[in-house]
Amino acid sequence: MGTLTATGHPRARAKIARATAICAAFAAQGCVLEDVTTATANGAMTQRRGNSTNDVGYHLWRSDYGLFMKRADASQSTGWFNQGPADQFFGRFCRGFSAPSDATATIGLTLDAGLWGGLPLQSSRRLTIRVAFLDAAVGSFSLGYDSSTGAKSLPIAHGGSGRWIEVCWRVTDGRFEGGNDIWLQNSDNVGEIFDSVEVYDTPNWEDLSLQAVTGCTTYDEHHNLVMFPPPPPPPPSPPPPCADSLSRCPRKIADGSWTCATRAADCQLTCGLCGGGSVASAHSAHTTALKS
Ligand SMILES: [Ca+2]
Numbered sequence: 001m002g003t004l005t006a007t008g009h010p011r012a013r014a015k016i017a018r019a020t021a022i023c024a025a026f027a028a029q030g031c032v033l034e035d036v037t038t039a040t041a042n043g044a045m046t047q048r049r050g051n052s053t054n055d056v057g058y059h060l061w062r063s064d065y066g067l068f069m070k071r072a073d074a075s076q077s078t079g080w081f082n083q084g085p086a087d088q089f090f091g092r093f094c095r096g097f098s099a100p101s102d103a104t105a106t107i108g109l110t111l112d113a114g115l116w117g118g119l120p121l122q123s124s125r126r127l128t129i130r131v132a133f134l135d136a137a138v139g140s141f142s143l144g145y146d147s148s149t150g151a152k153s154l155p156i157a158h159g160g161s162g163r164w165i166e167v168c169w170r171v172t173d174g175r176f177e178g179g180n181d182i183w184l185q186n187s188d189n190v191g192e193i194f195d196s197v198e199v200y201d202t203p204n205w206e207d208l209s210l211q212a213v214t215g216c217t218t219y220d221e222h223h224n225l226v227m228f229p230p231p232p233p234p235p236p237s238p239p240p241p242c243a244d245s246l247s248r249c250p251r252k253i254a255d256g257s258w259t260c261a262t263r264a265a266d267c268q269l270t271c272g273l274c275g276g277g278s279v280a281s282a283h284s285a286h287t288t289a290l291k292s
Contacts, residue, residue: 015040019056030081031055055081064095068115069199072108072180080193084134088211090164090195091134097184100191108180109197116201120177121148128202129169129182130216132195135161139190143197144183147173154219155187164195166216168208170226174199 016036023033033039038050039057047057064071071077077095084091097105113119131143135158144153154169176182184194200208207228209216218226 012040023056026055026079026081029079030083032082053082065093068112069109069182069197072110072183076105077107083193084136084164085162088164090132091193094134094193094195096193097186097191100186101189103186103188105186105191106180107184107194109182109184110179111176111181111199113178115176119181120146120175124172125174125201126203126205127171127174128200128205128208128218129171130166130196130198130200130208131156131184132164132166132210133158134193134195135159135163135165136193137190139192140187141192142185142187143167143169144180144185145171146175146177146179146181147171148175149173152221153185154223158192163214164211165214166209166211168216168218169221170202170205170218171221173221 019033019036019040023031025031032053032055034054035050035052036054036056038047038052039054041047041050044059047054076098078098080091080094080096082092083094095107097107099105111119116125129143129145133141133156138158138160140155140157142153142155144151152171152173154167156167158165182197182199184192184197186192198208200206202208205226207216207218215228218228220226
């Protein structure tokens with residue numbers, strides 16, 4: 001009597017076929033199913049321990065990763081997977097406009113009404129709104145928010161670098177009355193893909209960039225580019241270790257005293273010491289050299 005393998009069982013085969021078909025339907029949006037057997041295995045632990053990337057599986061998180069923010073209307077955007085260069089950590093999951101060629105397409109976001117003691121805000125607060133988007137082509141969009149004097153937006157043009165870009169917008173007059181508290185709006189027929197939108201409390205206008213080299217392109221609330229001071233120069237590198245491989249050096253011997261070694265193999269840190277004078281003075285100079 002034989003044993004049915006997981007992939008040989010009719011039910012397992014049906015699950016694999018279903019997962020494969022689902023991923024195929026989303027292939028244009030970057031769906032990946034590297035190990036369909038693991039992806040459809042019974043038990044969350046099997047899936048978790050799999051050494052593969054699978055965008056289809058059981059008991060997966062159905063919506064965005066979000067904290068105190070949600071999409072106002074799920075129909076406004078489309079999910080994407082695995083977008084952008086492999087050397088940037090953005091884009092494992094991302095969203096784009098559901099109508100990418102519509103210049104008025106909008107993705108609205110609603111903040112949790114309990115934020116900061118309750119929304120809408122009644123007083124000025126230093127906030128930074130950060131968006132990470134994929135600069136896949138020449139185009140533009142705008143980042144908007146509900147301010148104390150109504151809708152405000154920051155136009156963002158991009159040049160088609162193929163890279164993920166972070167933009168930070170510092171604002172002080174957020175109101176957030178509900179509905180579209182923050183939004184992304186297309187402004188041409190080039191639909192952007194977004195990794196994330198975040199709003200931070202930044203009482204000291206803290207730098208929110210997640211990328212060390214490129215940083216976050218930061219604007220104040222009047223759309224002026226904020227220039228950060230150049231980073232401090234790196235500290236001077238320490239002097240190289242003292243090792244000139246001379247065949248004379250102070251060397252501790254078994255009884256705790258010092259001698260003058262004559263073999264190069266015994267002299268890891270000589271730097272010309274032990275060439276004259278006593279072993280003791282050479283040792284003293286040697287120690288000084290090591291401490292310098
Ligand atoms: Ca656009």
